[in-house]
Amino acid sequence: MYYSSAGGSRIMHEIKFAENIVKTLEPVVKDPGIGNVKKICLEVGKMHYIVPEILETGFKGTPRSRKLRRAELEIKVLPLKVRCRNCSTEREVEEMDFTCGSCGKSDTEITSGKEFTISKIEYSDR
Numbered sequence: 001m002y003y004s005s006a007g008g009s010r011i012m013h014e015i016k017f018a019e020n021i022v023k024t025l026e027p028v029v030k031d032p033g034i035g036n037v038k039k040i041c042l043e044v045g046k047m048h049y050i051v052p053e054i055l056e057t058g059f060k061g062t063p064r065s066r067k068l069r070r071a072e073l074e075i076k077v078l079p080l081k082v083r084c085r086n087c088s089t090e091r092e093v094e095e096m097d098f099t100c101g102s103c104g105k106s107d108t109e110i111t112s113g114k115e116f117t118i119s120k121i122e123y124s125d126r
């Protein structure tokens with residue numbers, strides 16, 4: 001999964017995520033027990049290359065129903081981790097270098113960093 005860092009497509013990327021958040025939450029907030037949403041807490045793996053500020057801007061620009069209109073995003077970026085299939089060493093990846101720091105093999109699997117989870121929403125009661 002690689003994304004170009006060129007302006008246009010980069011912003012489109014966050015907008016897609018913002019639209020997905022809205023699409024996921026609209027059916028949830030239809031529940032009459034849920035009032036206006038104040039905060040949406042997200043856990044986003046580093047692998048998605050999300051820039052939180054752009055995601056927030058994208059979210060503000062996404063059409064959504066009244067209950068979601070004032071919601072703020074709280075974005076927690078989760079680290080990218082790989083585990084070596086050869087020696088089972090797990091480590092955090094900083095630069096996109098997936099080789100094992102222990103045995104040098106590049107046969108690693110991603111164990112964390114691909115998450116995109118809405119972990120919590122805060123809303124007022126009706």
Ligand SMILES: [Zn+2]
Nearest residue numbers: 084087100103
């Ligand atoms: Zn290894």
